Amino acid sequence: MSNELIIKNLHISVQGNEIIKGLDITVKPGEVHALMGPNGCGKSTLANGLMGHPSYEIDSGEVIFNDVDVLELEPNERAKLGLFLAFQYPTAIPGVSMANFLRSAVSAVRAKETNGSENIELIPMREFRVELREKMAQLGMDDSFARRYLNDGFSGGEKKRAEILQMAMLEPKIAILDETDSGLDIDAVRIVGESVSSLVGPELGVLIITHYPRLLDYIRPQYVHILMDGKIVESGGWELAQLLEAEGYDPIREKHGIAETTE
Amino acid sequence: MDRKGGELQKGDFSKDYLEHITRDEPQWMRDKRLEAYSLYESLPMPHTTDDDQWRRTVDMRTQDYWRRTRRHLRGFAVENYHPAVATNGSTSLEVDDGDGVIIQIDGKTQHTYLSPELEQKDIYFADMHTAIKERGDLIRDYFMTKAVTLETTLKSGNIATRNTFDALHGAFWQGGYVLHVPKGVRIEDPLRVYIQLSEDQHADLSHVLLIAEEDSQVVILEDNASANPDAGGLHCGAVEIFAGQNANVTYGQVQHWNRQVWNFASQQSVIAKDAQLCWVTATFGARLSKLNQSIVLEGTGSNAQLLGLAFTDARQHLDVSTAQEHLSPHTSSDLLYRNVLKDRSQTAWGGNIYVYPDANYTDAYQKNDNLLLSERAHADTLPGLEIEAHEVRCTHGATAGQIDAEQVFYLMSRGLPYDLAERLIVDGFFEPVIERIPMETVRKEMDEFISLKLA
Ligand SMILES: Nc1ncnc2c1ncn2[C@@H]1O[C@H](COP(=O)(O)OP(=O)(O)OP(=O)(O)O)[C@@H](O)[C@H]1O
Ligand SMILES: [Mg+2]
Numbered sequence: 001m002s003n004e005l006i007i008k009n010l011h012i013s014v015q016g017n018e019i020i021k022g023l024d025i026t027v028k029p030g031e032v033h034a035l036m037g038p039n040g041c042g043k044s045t046l047a048n049g050l051m052g053h054p055s056y057e058i059d060s061g062e063v064i065f066n067d068v069d070v071l072e073l074e075p076n077e078r079a080k081l082g083l084f085l086a087f088q089y090p091t092a093i094p095g096v097s098m099a100n101f102l103r104s105a106v107s108a109v110r111a112k113e114t115n116g117s118e119n120i121e122l123i124p125m126r127e128f129r130v131e132l133r134e135k136m137a138q139l140g141m142d143d144s145f146a147r148r149y150l151n152d153g154f155s156g157g158e159k160k161r162a163e164i165l166q167m168a169m170l171e172p173k174i175a176i177l178d179e180t181d182s183g184l185d186i187d188a189v190r191i192v193g194e195s196v197s198s199l200v201g202p203e204l205g206v207l208i209i210t211h212y213p214r215l216l217d218y219i220r221p222q223y224v225h226i227l228m229d230g231k232i233v234e235s236g237g238w239e240l241a242q243l244l245e246a247e248g249y250d251p252i253r254e255k256h257g258i259a260e261t262t263e
Numbered sequence: 264m265d266r267k268g269g270e271l272q273k274g275d276f277s278k279d280y281l282e283h284i285t286r287d288e289p290q291w292m293r294d295k296r297l298e299a300y301s302l303y304e305s306l307p308m309p310h311t312t313d314d315d316q317w318r319r320t321v322d323m324r325t326q327d328y329w330r331r332t333r334r335h336l337r338g339f340a341v342e343n344y345h346p347a348v349a350t351n352g353s354t355s356l357e358v359d360d361g362d363g364v365i366i367q368i369d370g371k372t373q374h375t376y377l378s379p380e381l382e383q384k385d386i387y388f389a390d391m392h393t394a395i396k397e398r399g400d401l402i403r404d405y406f407m408t409k410a411v412t413l414e415t416t417l418k419s420g421n422i423a424t425r426n427t428f429d430a431l432h433g434a435f436w437q438g439g440y441v442l443h444v445p446k447g448v449r450i451e452d453p454l455r456v457y458i459q460l461s462e463d464q465h466a467d468l469s470h471v472l473l474i475a476e477e478d479s480q481v482v483i484l485e486d487n488a489s490a491n492p493d494a495g496g497l498h499c500g501a502v503e504i505f506a507g508q509n510a511n512v513t514y515g516q517v518q519h520w521n522r523q524v525w526n527f528a529s530q531q532s533v534i535a536k537d538a539q540l541c542w543v544t545a546t547f548g549a550r551l552s553k554l555n556q557s558i559v560l561e562g563t564g565s566n567a568q569l570l571g572l573a574f575t576d577a578r579q580h581l582d583v584s585t586a587q588e589h590l591s592p593h594t595s596s597d598l599l600y601r602n603v604l605k606d607r608s609q610t611a612w613g614g615n616i617y618v619y620p621d622a623n624y625t626d627a628y629q630k631n632d633n634l635l636l637s638e639r640a641h642a643d644t645l646p647g648l649e650i651e652a653h654e655v656r657c658t659h660g661a662t663a664g665q666i667d668a669e670q671v672f673y674l675m676s677r678g679l680p681y682d683l684a685e686r687l688i689v690d691g692f693f694e695p696v697i698e699r700i701p702m703e704t705v706r707k708e709m710d711e712f713i714s715l716k717l718a
Contacts, residue, residue: 051676054668079678091673095691101674104687109678120683149691166677 002066003029003082005174005205010061012042012049018059019045021230027174027205032219034241035209037227038249043209044088046227047178051085052078065174080109082173086163086180088209092151098162099146103128106169135168138198140191156183164192168199175199176207181215193218213241229258276435284437291403292395299433302413306427356457356490363388363454368490369465370438381450387443388454391470394441401443405472407433410503410531410559418617418649419557419586426555428527432468432499439469439500442483446507449480453515453702456483460524461490466497473503475510475538482513484702489521489548496524498549504532506540508562513541515705519712520548522577529555536562536591543700546573546581547712557586560594560622571600572696572709574689574716575608575640585614587627589652595626601696602633603689604640605716611643616650616657623654633663634692636685686717 005027012020019042027033037043049056050063052075063070066081073081093101107122122128132146139161151159160180167175177196181189197219200206208221216238224240225232228249233256234240244252253260281300285293356366356373362381365388366374372390381388387398395402407413413433414420440456460467467487475481489496498520506512512532520526526549534540546552558567567587575581587596602610616627633642644661666688674684690713697706 051672053672053676074681075672075675076678076680076684079676085676087673091667091669093670093673093688093691095694096687101677101687104683105674105677105679108680108683120680149694170677 003173003203003205004065005083005207006062006064007050008062008064010046010049010063011059012045013057013059014045014055019230020049022061023227023230023232025207025225025232027207029173029205030200030202031205031223032200032221033205033207033223033225034216034221035207035225035227036211036241036244041227042230043227044178047085047088047176047209050078050176051075051083076108079105079170079172080111084167084170084172084175086160086167086175086177088178088182090151090154090159090163092149092154094149094152096150097147098150099129099132101150102132102146102166102169105166109170132169135165138168139165139195141165157185157188160184160192161188164195168195173203174205174207176209178209179211180208181210181212189214190218213245216241226252228252228256233258276431281434284435288395289399289403291399292406295407296434296436299407299413299430300435303427303430303434306430356459358455358457361455362450362452364456365390365440366457366459367438367440367467367469368459368461370467370469372438377454384448385445386448386450387441389441391436391439391441391472394472398441398443401474402441402472405474405503405505406470407501407503410505410533411501411529417557417559417586417588418619419584419588419615426529428499428553429501429529432470432501432527432529435499436468436470436501438467439471441472441474442481443474444476444479444481444510446476447478448476450482451480453482453484453513453704456485458485458487459490460488460496460498460520461494463491463494464496465494466499468498469500471500471502471504473512473514474505475507475512477507477535478509479507480511482702484515484705485517487516487518487520487548489519489524492521494521494523496520498524498526498528500528502528502530504530504540504542506532506534506538506565508535508538510535510538512539513543513701515543515545515700515702517545517705517708517712518548518552522548522550522579524549526550526552526554528553531557531559532567533559533561534565534567537564538562539565540567541701542567542569543702543705544569544571545705545709545712546571546575547716549579549581551580551582553582555584557588558596559588559590560596561590562594563591564593565591566594567596568699569596569598569600570696570699571598571602572693573600573602573610574605574713575602575610576605576716577608578606579608580611581609582611583613585612585629587614587616587629589616589618589622589625589627589655591619592622592652593624594622596628598629598631599696599699600631601693602631602642603636603692603716604633604642605636607637607639609641609643611645612661613645613647614659615647616659618648618650618652618655618657620651623652625652625655625657627655627657629659631661632692634689635663635665636689638665682717686713689713689717 007025010023108120111120193215226234360376363377377388612631614629618625631644642663646659646661671684
């Protein structure tokens with residue numbers, strides 16, 4: 001049971017519009033799921049809702065992780081529990097260095113007690129630096145990255161790598177990657193793909209949101225889900241992603257009687 | 264009301280009192296005081312809405328810029344505050360002498376130190392009263408004659424001069440210090456000054472005079488604090504800074520009076536040819552603070568950097584007027600003021616760049632940014648330019664905004680609790696100012712003061 005992310009009949013709305021209309025997915029540790037769907041179908045809405053973004057209203061449904069009702073928790077408590085979201089559009093925070101931020105974040109997530117806030121004990125600088133350098137090297141990131149301000153002036157590709165670096169440092173149990181491959185050049189897709197797949201193991205479950213099968217060549221999903229009109233309309237294996245690549249969404253739209261534009 | 268502290272129990276800011284404090288002073292200083300006193304008497308307190316000086320400021324700017332200040336001032340009366348005549352004078356302040364230090368409490372000097380090495384170089388560092396006795400001619404030359412004056416021809420004059428508080432200061436000033444650095448002499452590590460208020464309802468009217476002669480270097484850091492967290496008080500001070508030709512002056516002032524202190528200050532620096540000034544102003548304290556700050560780039564090639572950071576909370580009100588006066592060609596100035604506001608606190612910043620007709624090739628910049636941590640906090644920001652030369656580069660900008668919910672969410676999604684996320688965002692917001700502060704001690708202290716505000 002534990003470390004399973006169970007989403008049951010989830011409804012999410014944004015500014016009064018229902019976007020996710022009854023969605024079920026279960027991700028177990030060690031599993032890789034791909035979530036695909038046309039632009040504006042609600043993939044990021046699902047991801048943000050799961051992480052607790054205040055603009056995404058959970059209307060009904062359940063999200064259980066580690067036997068805990070996730071929807072009751074603050075975003076930081078979700079992170080501490082082991083949930084991670086690599087954002088499609090990471091936010092820049094000028095003036096806050098990557099290293100400084102990550103040291104606080106890692107210390108907060110690894111801290112023993114769950115209630116502590118200001119009294120979070122920072123992990124020793126030296127220990128942290130060694131770990132950070134090692135993980136940055138794996139992602140082909142220059143040391144100078146650590147001193148740069150968080151996502152501030154980062155190129156699209158740098159932002160995505162920085163997200164994966166954070167994932168590597170925070171060691172989550174369930175990671176949602178929202179279009180981490182878009183904006184990356186071919187080499188970067190390989191580096192990110194290899195890094196993520198090296199992190200995938202019996203301890204980590206992954207939900208990959210993507211439009212392209214390229215990333216999935218490096219991290220082969222066991223399950224592929226198609227989101228349309230706020231619901232999972234098809235679930236299957238790798239062959240579903242291949243079918244999509246060959247024929248696009250139209251056959252699926254037709255099959256389920258969904259109009260062309262969902263936006 | 265309990266009026267502690269001395270033989271003069273009544274009518275503290277009175278003519279009698281003036282006679283009393285000036286009894287041992289040279290005639291020139293008595294004259295200066297009396298002149299300021301008659302001006303003080305003729306000027307009303309600015310809390311009346313009909314006050315001409317303050318209203319003109321309001322009209323000039325079309326917006327009712329001082330409205331909130333006036334509302335705050337309604338609870339203010341100078342009579343309630345007393346220049347400290349005889350405090351017990353015990354200090355619990357334990358600080359390192361370093362290369363030099365002055366400690367003053369309620370206007371009385373407790374401790375003065377200057378290292379023998381610096382003394383040997385003819386650096387003069389003393390409290391103002393001693394300086395008048397020992398260096399009368401020097402003080403007479405500079406004291407409220409060239410920078411913070413009661414009359415001025417500067418363009419910012421209509422804001423900064425004939426201020427009731429400047430007149431009050433000119434008449435009743437007490438305490439403060441002088442630092443005089445002779446030609447070619449360099450101070451490497453900051454001298455320190457601690458100015459404190461301790462007894463309830465006492466006033467600090469300290470006068471600061473920094474004179475850096477040609478080719479010299481000055482680094483000095485001043486701390487304004489309340490020794491007693493609950494004691495009400497008044498600060499009515501002046502700072503005058505003179506950077507001589509090719510001198511390099513760094514002056515930092517950290518103001519953290521308690522929230523019962525009224526803070527009025529007029530500060531000006533005059534910068535000679537090719538001289539450089541770095542001026543750091545950090546504001547955390549006071550109930551109301553009204554600061555007039557101006558730099559006068561008098562010499563060709565002079566340069567000034569003005570760095571300000573402020574963190575207000577509760578019902579604090581911080582009101583700052585700055586002026587960058589470019590009188591000569593090839594001068595440059597760069598102002599960056601960043602404020603963080605909590606609770607119901609308010610800040611008002613009005614900054615002007617004046618480029619005089621001769622000041623071609625001026626490069627002037629000013630920016631004021633405000634980060635609001637509460638819906639009830641309020642920031643007014645009014646940058647302004649007045650350019651009379653042709654070849655100039657001037658840029659200015661101002662922003663005010665609530666803490667970004669996306670940033671907070673991003674940080675929280677990485678495991679940081681709200682207060683830590685907020686702290687990181689605040690630190691990040693101050694970073695462009697802090698990273699430019701050339702004194703490491705200041706950068707460290709800022710960290711502590713910010714923590715106190717967020718606690
Ligand atoms: N913060 C928001 N404010 C307003 N509307 C939003 C917000 N987030 C999402 N929406 C709307 O919700 C719908 C779903 O958007 P979402 O970002 O979830 O789509 P997506 O599937 O991730 O698309 P893409 O493939 O382009 O990333 C869209 O109509 C979008 O405009
Ligand atoms: Mg999306």
